[in-house]
Amino acid sequence: MWSPSFVAALLLLLTPAAHTLKTGDWKTCSQSGFCRRGRALSARAQDAADVWKSPYSVIPSSVAVASNLASFTAAVKSSIYPEINFELDVRVHKDGVVRVRMDEVGGLRKRYDEAASWALVQEPEISRAIQWSVGKQEIKAKYGEKKDVEVTVEYNPLKVTLSRNGKEEVVLNGRGLLHMEHFRTKASGDDKPVEGSEGDAQAVMQTNPAAWFEGDTEDAWWEETFSSWTDSKPKGPESLSIDINFPRHGHVYGIPQHATSLSLPTTTGPSATFTDPYRLYNADVFEYLASSSMSLYGSIPLMHAHSAESTVAVFNAVGSETWIDIGRSNDRSTETHWVSESGILDVFILPGPTPEEVFAQYARLTGTPALPAHWSLAYHQCRWNYVSSDDVRGVQKRFDEEDIPVDVFWLDIEYAEEHKYFIWDKKTFPDPVEMTNDVDALERKMVVIIDPHLKRTSSYPVYQKASELAVLVKPKSGEGEYEGWCWSGSSSWIDGFNPASWEFWKGLFKTKSIDGQWSWTESTDAVHIWNDMNEPSVFNGPEITMPKDNVHYGGWEHRDVHNINGMLFTNMTYQAVAARSDPPKRPFVLTRSFYAGSQRFGAMWTGDNLGTWEHMTVNLKMALANGIGGMTFGGSDVGGFFGNPEPEMLVRWYAIGIFSPFFRAHAHIDTKRREPYLLDEPYKSILRDTIRLRYAMLPMWYTAFREATVTGIPILRPQYVVFPKDEAGFAIDDQFYVGASGLLVKPVTEKGATEASIYLAEDQVYYDYFAHYAHQGSVKGKYVTVPAALHQIPLLVRGGSIIPTRERHRRSSPLMKYDPFTLRVALDKVGSARGELYLDDGETYSHQDGEIVWREFTAETEKKSKVLRVSSKDLALEKPQEAVEGNALAHFDPANAYAKKIAHVRVEKIVLVGLGKQPKAVRVEGGKELDWDYAPGVSSGKEGQAGVLVVKDPAVTVVSDWTLVVEL
Structure with missing residues (x-):
C-alpha cells in the first residue's frame, strides 16, 4: 500500500488545477x-x-x-x-x-x-x-x-x-x-501478413494479398x-x-463531442484543417483546446x-x-x-x-430527451466548492438581498467526507437536511455531486456493500476489484453492466432506510444529482481513464464498452432519483460523459472549459453540435471553469447562458468568487436584468422542451435546420434559433464589440426584441447590423411568431406558477403570426396522464374587413397524440385537474409588434372595448421602427378559448 504522503503527492500532481493541458496525455492516431x-x-x-x-x-x-x-x-x-x-x-x-x-x-x-x-x-x-x-x-x-x-x-x-x-x-x-x-491465434502465425513483394501494387496483390490489404x-x-x-x-x-x-x-x-465548428472541418487532403481524425473516446480533458479534433467527454x-x-x-x-x-x-x-x-x-x-x-x-x-422538471430550466449557481452549510445559506441570502433570481445551488466534491460520496463532512456540513430544507423553503433545489469512483475503505458502507455484491469493475485478470486513483484516493468503480448493480444503486438514494439497508437518509427529495468523472476519469490510468483490458460483467473488456460506460452510470442515477419518491418526481441528473441515448436521462455540459473568449465562442458551436447528436439539454460553465474572467466577458457569457437549455454558472476552486451579486456596477445590474430575462422566457423554453421530447428536434436550431435550402447558411454557427419560438440569437463573443451582424435568410421581417425595430430580410439573404453594447443582447423575433412570457420578478421559478402571461405577437409581412404555450405541474409525471395545458395562439389580418384577430384555442384537444412524449394520450380532457388548478391564470398583456396603423377599437369578441396604447411606426414591409399596440388586461385566461378583435 502506498504511503499517505505519496498519495497526496500523486493527487496534487494529477489534479487538473496543477497544470494546463498536456496534449501528450492523450493519444494521436x-x-x-x-x-x-x-x-x-x-x-x-x-x-x-x-x-x-x-x-x-x-x-x-x-x-x-x-x-x-x-x-x-x-x-x-x-x-x-x-x-x-x-x-x-x-x-x-x-x-x-x-x-x-x-x-x-x-x-x-x-x-x-x-x-x-x-x-x-x-x-x-x-x-x-x-x-x-x-x-x-x-x-x-x-x-x-x-x-x-x-x-x-x-x-x-x-x-x-x-x-x-x-x-x-x-x-x-x-x-x-x-x-x-x-x-486469430497468436501462437500459430499461420495468417500473419508477411513482407510484401517488390513491384507495383497489382503484383503485390497477386503474390501476397494479405500484405497488400492488411499491411506487411x-x-x-x-x-x-x-x-x-x-x-x-x-x-x-x-x-x-x-x-x-x-x-x-x-x-x-454531429459526432459530438469536439471543440470545433458545427460544419465539421476536414482531416484529410491538402487543405485539411486537422491532421488527426476526429476521435470518439470519452476522456477527462481538462482545459481542452478551443479548436481540435481531440476526443472530449462524450461520444455520439x-x-x-x-x-x-x-x-x-x-x-x-x-x-x-x-x-x-x-x-x-x-x-x-x-x-x-x-x-x-x-x-x-x-x-x-x-x-x-x-x-x-x-x-x-x-x-x-x-429516444427523445426526457421532459425536465420546470425548475431545472432556471438559473443554477455552482462552484467548486461552497464550503459549508452556512456558506450555502449566505449565498442564498445574498441573491435575495440583491433581488437576483436563482433556483438551484450546487455542491461539488468537498461536501463529502474524504470524498466518500453520500457521506456528509460533518465538520463543514453538520446539518445537511436542515440546510436543504432552508433552501427548499424558498422553492429552490440543491444538486450534489456523486462520482462513480468509490473510496476503498472499510469505513465506507457504499464501497463495502458494492464489494460484497461483486458489482465493481475487475482488473485484466478477471478476479477481484480494479484499483485506481481519483478524488477519493484508492478507488474502485461501479460496473453498470452488471445487472446486480442497478438495484444496489437505486437503494442508495432512498431517503429512508428499508430493511436495515444503508441508504442516504441525510437527503431529501429536493436534492438532485450531478454525475461527474464518469468517462471514467482515473488519475493514474492510461490517458487519465481506465485500462482497456479491465473486465466488465459478461467478460467484456473495457475497450469494448468504454464510450457506453458513462451513460450507464447516469441511467442508473436517473432511475434511482425517480424511484426514491412516491409518487415519482422527475429527476434532474447532470452528466459529463455521454453516448447515444443519454438524452433520455437528463442534461450535460461541456466540461472543464476556460474563461476565455475563444472558449466562449467554441462552447456555442459545441452546444449546437450536441443538439445535432440528441443532447439538446446542454450548456457550458458560464464564465468558464478555469480562470478569472474580466467583467465584460462574464456579462457576455451570461447572455449566452440565458439562451442555453442548461443554464449554470460554475468555477474552479482556485478562482475568485464571481457570483453575479459580487460584481461592481453597472455589471451587476446588467447580470440581474439578463437572468431576469431568462426567467421571463421560461414559458417559451418549457414549450420548446415539450416539442423536443415529442419530435427529437433540438431546441437550439442551427441555420441549416431552419433554412435547409439556403446554402449561405450551411456553415453558420455563431447564431441560432430557439425552438419554434421565432427567436433568433446572435451572441457577442468578441471583446469590445458595440454592434453585431446577423444573417437573415428570407424575405421576412425580423424585429428587435427590445426596441421593436423592424429589419427587412431578402429572398437572397442578407446581413443586418444591430446594436450590441455591453448591456444589449442581439436578439431578433421572426415575423409570424407569438412568444408567451411571464414578466413578474420572482426569486425562483416555482413562485411564478400562478403568474399572469404576456403574449408578444410579432406580425409577419401579411399580418399573421402563430405560437404555442405548454404547461403542466412541472414536477411529476401527471402530464403523461393528460394533466396539461397546451394552447395555440394565432393572429390573422382580414384585409377586406380591416380586422386583426388574435385567438387562443386548445391544441391538446386537437392533437392529443402529439401532446406529450411517447404519444401517450389516447384522448384529452380540457377540464383535467391541472387545467382546473390554473383556471384563474390570466393573460395580463398582449403586445402586437408590426401594426402599421393605429386601431379604431380593441375588444375581446363578445366583450366590451379594452384599454390600449399605440406607438406608431413604419408601414408593413418597411425598414424602421415598428408600430406597437399594447393591450392592457384583456380579461382572458390562459386555459380558455378567446379572440381579441382589433379594428383597423
Missing part, C-alpha cells in the same frame, strides 16, 4: 495501433486506386429473404482470408431507416455486439410493405410514398447504397475500406504501449474499418450530411474507441472513414430527406 492500421489501409487503397478492390463479397446463393419482412441475411467472404466466415443482415425499418449489420460467425471468439441494445429504446419494427428484388449481382428494394428511395446491396465487392430519385446519397464501402479484423507487419496486434502503460490485447486484432461516403452532400455535422457516433437537396445521416452503433477521417473531393461531396477498435458493423442509415425527418428517425431509434 499515430500512437494508436488500430488507428494507424486503419489509416494505412486507406493510404494503400488510395495509392492502388486503379486496382484496389474490396475483398469482401456476398455469396449470392446464401441470400435469404425473411418472409413478409423487409430484411435479408447473407454469407460474406473475404478473398484475403477465405476460411473466415461473416454474416450480413440488412433490414429496412417501418420508417425507412436502413440497418446494416455484419459480424464474424464461427470464429475463435465473439465480438461485442451489445452497443445498440444500450442505445436503442426498443428493437425497431421492420417494414412489411417492402419487397426485395434478388438479382445475380445485387439485391435491392424501393420504398417511400413516391417509391423514390432505393437501397441496393451489391455482391462483389460488397457495397451498400441508399439512393433517392436514382442519385446516390449514402454509400457504404464504396472506396473498399471495409475490414473486420478477424480473430503486425502493428500492435497483441500488445500496445503508450507512455508508461502497456495494454495487453488477449483477443488480438479486432478493429473495424468502414468508409461511409455522401456523394451529394458538402457539409457534415451520429453524423448528419446536408445539401440543398436533402439531409441524411448515419448512426454507427459501436461503443469502442473510434476515429473518423473526413475529406472532400469537391464542395458537393464528403468522404468519411470510420475506424473502431472493436465491435461489429452495425450502421443505421437515416434517409431523411429533411432535417426534421432525420431528427425524428434518430429519436425513434435512441
